[in-house]
Amino acid sequence: MFNPRKILIIRFSALGDLVLTSPIFRELKRVYPQAELTLLSSSGMGSVLANNPHIDHYISHSRKESVAELTDLIRKLGQEKFELIYDAHRSLRSIWIVWNLSGFGLFKSPQVWSINKRSWRRSLLIRFKINLLKKSPPQRQHLLSPLQERTQLELQNHTELFPNKDAVLAVKEFMEINRLLPNRFIAIGASASYPLKCWPMQNYHVLISNLIASRWPVVLVGGANEKETSQLEKGFRGEIHNTAGDFSPLESAELLKHAKLVVTNDTSVSHLAEAVSTPVIVLFGSTVREFGYAPFLQESQIVETNEVLSCRPCSRDGRGKCRNPNYLRCLTTITPETVMPLIPEPENKYTDLYED
Numbered sequence: 001m002f003n004p005r006k007i008l009i010i011r012f013s014a015l016g017d018l019v020l021t022s023p024i025f026r027e028l029k030r031v032y033p034q035a036e037l038t039l040l041s042s043s044g045m046g047s048v049l050a051n052n053p054h055i056d057h058y059i060s061h062s063r064k065e066s067v068a069e070l071t072d073l074i075r076k077l078g079q080e081k082f083e084l085i086y087d088a089h090r091s092l093r094s095i096w097i098v099w100n101l102s103g104f105g106l107f108k109s110p111q112v113w114s115i116n117k118r119s120w121r122r123s124l125l126i127r128f129k130i131n132l133l134k135k136s137p138p139q140r141q142h143l144l145s146p147l148q149e150r151t152q153l154e155l156q157n158h159t160e161l162f163p164n165k166d167a168v169l170a171v172k173e174f175m176e177i178n179r180l181l182p183n184r185f186i187a188i189g190a191s192a193s194y195p196l197k198c199w200p201m202q203n204y205h206v207l208i209s210n211l212i213a214s215r216w217p218v219v220l221v222g223g224a225n226e227k228e229t230s231q232l233e234k235g236f237r238g239e240i241h242n243t244a245g246d247f248s249p250l251e252s253a254e255l256l257k258h259a260k261l262v263v264t265n266d267t268s269v270s271h272l273a274e275a276v277s278t279p280v281i282v283l284f285g286s287t288v289r290e291f292g293y294a295p296f297l298q299e300s301q302i303v304e305t306n307e308v309l310s311c312r313p314c315s316r317d318g319r320g321k322c323r324n325p326n327y328l329r330c331l332t333t334i335t336p337e338t339v340m341p342l343i344p345e346p347e348n349k350y351t352d353l354y355e356d
Contacts (some may be wrong), residue, residue, distance in 0.1 A: 002084075002111070002150075003032060003035075003056060003340045004032060004035055004082075004083035004110075004111070005034060005035055005036065006035065006036050006038070006080060006081060006082045006083050006084075006100075007028060007032070007033075007035050007036070007037050007038070007082060007083070007084045007085075007086060007240075008023070008038050008040060008077065008082040008084070008085045008086065008093060008110075008232075009024060009025065009028075009037060009038065009039050009040070009086045009088060009336070010040045010041075010085065010086070010087050010088060010089050010097065010098070010253055011039070011040075011041055011045075011088040011089050012040075012041055012042040012045065012061065012063070012089050012091065012093070012094065013042045013045045014193075014268065015045060015048055015268040015271075015272075016044070016267065016268030016270075016271040016272075016293070016333055017139075018045055018048050018049060018273050019048060019049075019159055019161065019164040019268065019271040019272060020139050020143060020159060020271060020293075021049075021088050022049060022052065022146055022160050022161065022275065023140055023141075023143070023145055023155070023156065023157045023158065023159060023160075024086065024088060024144060024147070025049075025052060025054035025055050026054050026141055026156070026160065027144060027147055027153075027155045027156065027173075028054070028086070028147060029054045030153065030155075030335055031147065031151050031153060031241075036056045036057065036257045037054060037055050037056050037057070038055075038056065038057040038058070038059060038082070039055050039057070039058050039059065040059045040061055040062065040077070040097075041058070041059075042060070042061055042062070042063055043060040043061065043062045043063075044060075045059050046060060047163065047225075047248065047249065047250065048249040048250060048253075048272075049161070050162075050164065050250060051073075051094055051162040051163065051164045051250070052160075052161075052162050053162065056248060059073075059077075061073060063093075070093075070096075070097075070356055071288075073097075074097055074100045074101065074135060075175075077097070078100075078101055078169065082101065082110045083109055083110050083111065084110055084111050084113065085098055085102070085110050085112045085113070085187075086102060086113050086146060087112065087113065087114040087115065087162050087176045088115055088143050089115075089302050090114050090116075090117050090172035091129065096194065097113070097344070098112050101348075111180075113146035113147070113150075113220045114146065115142065115143060115145065115146060116132070116145070118136065118142070118292075120134050121136070121292075122291060122316055125290065125349065126312060126313055126314060126315065126316065129310070131290060132289035133291070136289065136290065136292060137292070138157070138291035138292050138293075138294060138296060139291075139293055140157045140158075140159055140292075140296070141157040142292060144157055146248060152341055157296075158296065159271065159274060159275040160275055161250065161272070161275040161276055161279060162252045163250045163251065163253055163257075163276075164250065165292065166188070167247075167248070167250045167251040167253075167254045168254055170247065170251050170254075171247070171254040171255045171258070172256055173254075174243070174246075175258065178241050180219070180241070180258070181220065182258040183258065183259075183260050183347075184217065184260065184346065184347065185216065185217040185218065185219050185239075185259055185260060186211055186216045186217070186218055186219070186259060186260060186261055186263065186343065187218075187219045187220075187221050187255070187256055187259040187261070187262040187263070187264075187267030187273070187278075188204065188207075188219070188220050188221070188232070188262075188263050188264070188317070189220075189222060189263070189264030189267060189270070190204045190220065190222070190226075190228045190229055190232055190264075190265070190319055191222045191223070191226040191228040191244070191265070192231060192265045192267045192268070193267070193317070193318060194268070194315070194317060194318030194319045194320075195266045195286065195293070195313065195318065196285065196286035196315050196318040196319070196320060196322060197266050197267060197285060197286060197317075197318035197330070198225075198228065198285075198318075198328075198331070199265055199283045199285070200329050200331060200332055201228060201231060201232065201336070202327065203331075203332075203335065204228075204232055205232065205235075206240075207263065207334040207336040207339055207340060208232060208236065208240065209236065209250070210336060210338075210340050211343070212236060212238030212239065212240065213238075214345065215346050216260075216343070216346050217239035217240075217241070217261065218238075218239065218240045218241070219240075219241045219243060219255065220232055220233060220240065220242045220243060220244055220251055221243055221244065221247075221255065221256065221262075221269060222238075222243075222244035222245070222269070223244060223245060224244065224245030225245065226244050226245070229242055229244035230242065230244070230334075242256070243255065249268075249272065251296060252269075252272055253273075253275060253276050254276070254295075255273045256269075256272055256273040256276055256278050257276035257277070259273070259278050260344070260346075261278070261279055261280070261281065261343060261344070262278055262279070262280045262281070263280070263281045263283075263339065263343070264280060264283070265282070265283050265285075266282055266284050266285070266287050266318075268291060269295075270295055270300075273352060274295055274296060274297050274300065275328060277297070279295075279297050279298075279299035279300045279301075280295050280297070280300045280301075281300070281301050281302075281303060281339060281343070282294070282295055282300070282301070282302050282303070283303050283310075283330065283331065283334055284302055284304045284307075285304075285330040285331035286312065286313055286314050286315040286318055286320075286322075286330060286331075287313055287315065287316070287317070288312065288313045289302060289319065291313070291316065301342055303334055303338060303339060303342070304330075304334070305328075305329070305330050305333040305334055306330070306333070307329070307333055309324065309329060309330055311323055311324050311329075311330075314332050
């Protein structure tokens with residue numbers, strides 16, 4: 001029986017995808033409780049999985065490193081004598097690393113388990129609207145498939161994150177200063193890495209106005225230098241707090257844990273929120289649920305256009321140009337009036353939250 005003692009898991013990026021790999025570590029430890037797990041990820045990305053009790057070691061890798069530096073990394077990895085390599089990325093770079101560590105397939109050890117990226121199926125759906133992904137499992141489950149194929153156990157595919165004490169204290173201080181109570185505010189993730197995933201700013205503006213009018217405090221989340229969040233915080237009379245760039249991914253997850261609900265584009269914010277058991281409303285435009293990134297919590301919801309658009313989906317991740325004569329028709333037809341009824345009434349609507 002194969003019982004590896006040292007396992008290397010490779011997933012370089014991106015932030016949301018790394019969150020979706022979290023079940024891998026938990027379930028590998030279930031199947032191989034004595035194994036040491038090492039994560040190889042891109043510099044700055046793996047930090048979202050810091051403090052994970054199932055990960056024993058972390059190795060960072062820069063995408064911009066030279067050939068000599070990559071060769072040195074492979075040499076150091078080879079010295080670790082891994083018995084199993086779990087390639088959860090399957091990029092050209094990860095394949096090159098795996099080939100070198102496995103003697104280009106000639107060595108019996110380490111064993112190599114790799115995911116099937118389903119890229120050609122996504123391409124068929126994007127380019128020719130041929131949908132072979134209708135019965136495909138969600139990405140977090142798909143990432144477990146190499147392990148599931150080799151065990152009789154029923155694997156659990158829910159995601160999880162583990163904010164450390166510093167993250168907990170930082171968020172606690174922020175909430176106390178701004179008089180925010182757990183489960184009594186709505187978080188908004190208005191940005192995206194690429195424009196084809198962004199719900200129009202005017203729609204977010206109307207939604208936030210309606211939330212404030214309903215006495216919901218609003219917290220904006222995201223990364224540094226996001227113009228969308230800096231634009232949204234202006235011009236409101238009411239409780240709105242912009243945290244974009246103020247918190248690390250794990251700190252943001254800790255903050256999202258205390259939100260009643262998160263409204264966001266199809267981005268990593270939705271994965272951060274669900275990993276700490278906070279439901280989300282995700283606005284899908286150029287992408288579709290068949291790609292595998294739909295929310296999984298029972299209370300979470302996807303909001304999509306009701307129109308049948310021949311151009312949709314048009315992008316795997318929001319990159320590219322919109323070719324619809326009505327720019328971003330897939331997102332502009334999702335109105336704030338559609339989203340607002342999905343958000344519950346605040347518990348404090350008719351009472352004061354704080355007593356002086």
